[in-house]
Amino acid sequence: MRVRYSFSSRKTGRARAEKTCQHRKPFPKLVLEVIKTSDIIIEVLDARFIEESRNIESEELIKNSEKKIIFVFNKADLADITKVMQKIELHSLKPYVFVSCKRREGIGKLRKLIKIDVSRLGIKGRKVNVGVIGYPNTGKSSLINVLLGRASARKAAEAGFTKGIQKLKLTDDILILDTPGVIPEEETGTEKEKYIKQAKIGVRTADRAKDPEMIVSELVKEYPSIEKFYNIESNRDSEVLIEKLGRKRNFLIKGGKIDVDRTARLILKDFQEGRIEAI
Ligand SMILES: Nc1nc2c(ncn2[C@@H]2O[C@H](COP(=O)(O)OP(=O)(O)OP(=O)(O)O)[C@@H](O)[C@H]2O)c(=O)[nH]1
Ligand SMILES: [Mg+2]
Incomplete structure (x- = not known):
């Protein structure tokens, strides 16, 4: 092969x-x-x-x-x-x-x-x-x-x-x-599954990850430890988590909106670098 x-x-x-x-x-x-x-x-x-x-x-x-x-x-x-x-x-x-x-x-x-x-x-x-x-x-x-x-x-x-x-x-x-x-390249799983798995291992680090929001939305579903780590109640809904966390950290863009990309990358970074329990 x-x-x-x-x-x-x-x-x-x-x-x-x-x-x-x-x-x-x-x-x-x-x-x-x-x-x-x-x-x-x-x-x-x-x-x-x-x-x-x-x-x-x-x-x-x-x-x-x-x-x-x-x-x-x-x-x-x-x-x-x-x-x-x-x-x-x-x-x-x-x-x-x-x-x-x-x-x-x-x-x-x-x-x-x-x-x-x-x-x-x-x-x-x-x-x-x-x-x-x-x-x-x-x-x-x-x-x-x-x-x-x-x-x-x-x-x-x-x-x-x-x-x-x-x-x-x-x-x-x-x-x-x-x-x-x-x-x-012969990894098993769908493209999305492979991408999430590689994000977990940190194959592409948080600053370089494509679509960090999508990764975070999957991670939040799998790991309740993420909500716990930030002490934020979001019912495993990453949009809610990102919104609340962004506001808490004052990650804002023009018009007072949350900087979703920056907040998602922060979550991914904390996860990849082991600050959030992964089991
Ligand atoms: N917490 C923790 N971090 C580690 C440990 N070993 C390595 N790291 C971190 O993991 C990251 C990658 O380490 P490298 O040694 O460069 O990994 P590598 O496998 O040689 O990476 P490539 O050469 O890119 O394939 C660095 O930030 C290291 O500090 C460990 O035992 N515990
Ligand atoms: Mg190396």
Whole structure:
């Protein structure tokens, strides 16, 4: 099956990169190259949206090439792990580890999982390559920086930040590969469902989102936590919520009307950055 990918555009640095291939390559060439080059692959998922942030196509490519895969559920500081474990069957995603790059939690366990795989592979005479893949904005570069204990992989709140493959030295024997976030075009769901899902993960951040009002209207239906967060009663009607919140924040345009776009983007930003509980 030919898999086509799309990706957003951000700039990334390449500080301390041992070897870089910074020029853009079309997907899936880049994904295939990462999988081909890597002995072990870490798929970084958003702990709040584990199923939604999985790249099934990439997982299949990895499985078919008989490479090891480790699942990292990042941004665990934003998720209620007990609820996540009740909601999702994690058995098929072993080995996995909940990580918070922000709080530097789960890193020791991840290091152990990498070491177990490295010693099982028993590669001699060359470095072991560990590729890090995942949707844009899941925290791949942040994870690498925490693993390395220094800011080497460039990260940013803006999705699509990393471009090209960046190779960094994890230990004398292990190289870690930072890659740009990838959205498979073969994602399931309607265009609208895909768009909402990507908005949740933050593939396109609030400042760049198209139609933030539509996204917010869907999020408000799904997450009562949004109303609670702003302490506004709106009966899950986003128009009412935006109107009341805009007025509260004094987000006004000419004629004293509410700046609907600005208010919707604020809600989306608070949601994407985890200030609002997503479960
Ligand atoms: N709360 C929280 N935020 C995180 C965590 N890890 C990363 N982030 C934030 O998520 C955003 C994206 O981080 P990056 O490391 O640039 O993500 P990436 O997957 O490399 O993104 P691309 O290169 O665009 O694919 C940044 O604002 C990070 O600060 C975490 O564990 N918790
Ligand atoms: Mg990155």
